[in-house]
Amino acid sequence: MMEQFIGQVLGDRYRIQSVLGGQISPRTFLAKDLQTDSLVVVKLLLFSLDLTWENLKLFEREAEVLKFLEHPSIPQYLDYFDVEMELGKGFALVQTYIEAKSLSDWIQFGRTFSKVDIKAIAKELLKILVVLHSNGKI
DSSP states (O other): OGGGGTTOEETTTEEEEEEEEOSSSSEEEEEEETTTOOEEEEEEEEOSTTOOHHHHHHHHHHHHHHHTOOOTTSOOEEEEEEEEETTEEEEEEEEEOOOOOOHHHHHHTTOOOOHHHHHHHHHHHHHHHHHHHHTTOO
């Protein structure tokens, strides 16, 4: 079902290239910004039977929080708009694309982590939490 989104243009600007995740709301896609020719992430929340009020509140909160955060490890807010397409109505959140492998990808490819690696990951996560906390977002 997710493949039917490939090639769709959202907001007259973002052409969906591939699926990044989310089988149910929100769905996450890699897209090309047709104005800047750069890759972006589009999170799409469509109204459906799976959508709860909590999903909508969390989605809107994520968009609001991203607007004010600046950290190299946190995707930047680019755009937010209503979506009305053949596949449904809803909202789209567009953010910068940070090319990286997920932790689960690393593990799936057989990567193991030493205590030093785990400490480094934890320190980076704590830096992000400090940014979020100092902005009153957590």
